[in-house]
Amino acid sequence: MKKFNITIAGGGSTFTPGIIMMLLDYLDEFPIDTIKLYDNDEARQKTIADACEIILKERAPEMKLIASVDPEEAFTNVDFVMAHIRVGKYAMRELDEKIPLRHGVVGQETCGPGGIAYGMRSIPGVLELVDFMEKYSPDAWMLNYSNPAAIVAEATRKLRPNSKILNICDMPIGIEELIAKNLGLESRKEFEVNYYGLNHFGWWTDIRDKKGNSLMPEVIRHVSEHGYATDGSSELEKQESWNNTL
Numbered sequence: 001m002k003k004f005n006i007t008i009a010g011g012g013s014t015f016t017p018g019i020i021m022m023l024l025d026y027l028d029e030f031p032i033d034t035i036k037l038y039d040n041d042e043a044r045q046k047t048i049a050d051a052c053e054i055i056l057k058e059r060a061p062e063m064k065l066i067a068s069v070d071p072e073e074a075f076t077n078v079d080f081v082m083a084h085i086r087v088g089k090y091a092m093r094e095l096d097e098k099i100p101l102r103h104g105v106v107g108q109e110t111c112g113p114g115g116i117a118y119g120m121r122s123i124p125g126v127l128e129l130v131d132f133m134e135k136y137s138p139d140a141w142m143l144n145y146s147n148p149a150a151i152v153a154e155a156t157r158k159l160r161p162n163s164k165i166l167n168i169c170d171m172p173i174g175i176e177e178l179i180a181k182n183l184g185l186e187s188r189k190e191f192e193v194n195y196y197g198l199n200h201f202g203w204w205t206d207i208r209d210k211k212g213n214s215l216m217p218e219v220i221r222h223v224s225e226h227g228y229a230t231d232g233s234s235e236l237e238k239q240e241s242w243n244n245t246l
Contacts, residue, residue: 007037007080009081012037019082035065037068076136122146122152142166149201179191183218
């Protein structure tokens, strides 16, 4: 079976080790030869790369890891690019969330004024990565996690309509696990869904068990009576204002 080469753009992110550990869980289905980390912050990326080296030494010593700030080195001869960049880092996220609050509106990184500001920073950064990928590995696909997901997805659709990009987010998976708990099920794998949208901007239009029975009435009943809280939820998640916002 072919072994794939992957570039993780935003390699200096503290989420990068988690992505690598996730990939290691599926090597039987998705074998990997080389993982390349790419970031424009060399010092930050080195710290993360050192941690990832330890992970690979323990779990997949045969796999190669390269950390680079050079686009040509990072994007040449790869099959997939996983992008999860944060343009402006957390210093700008703080402003995105606090400035709207001072004016009495939602302070959140994916919607409202903060989401728009973050989107205006993210769009050029993601487009730059798309251009690097298409220049150095024109057959590669990009899996883009970069927020604000809905804004970035729409921008790439309009500005790079022929590019091979899948904009994704794991938020629906987490919410589906919450739904499963609320229904008394072990896992989200016990039902099938129709879902449309991205990130904090999506809808479940149908949820059915494996026998085809609709679970939507019970989901709606639980949310209307209890919000999204489960028995294991934090005190914050049990607050009415939290559930109304969510």
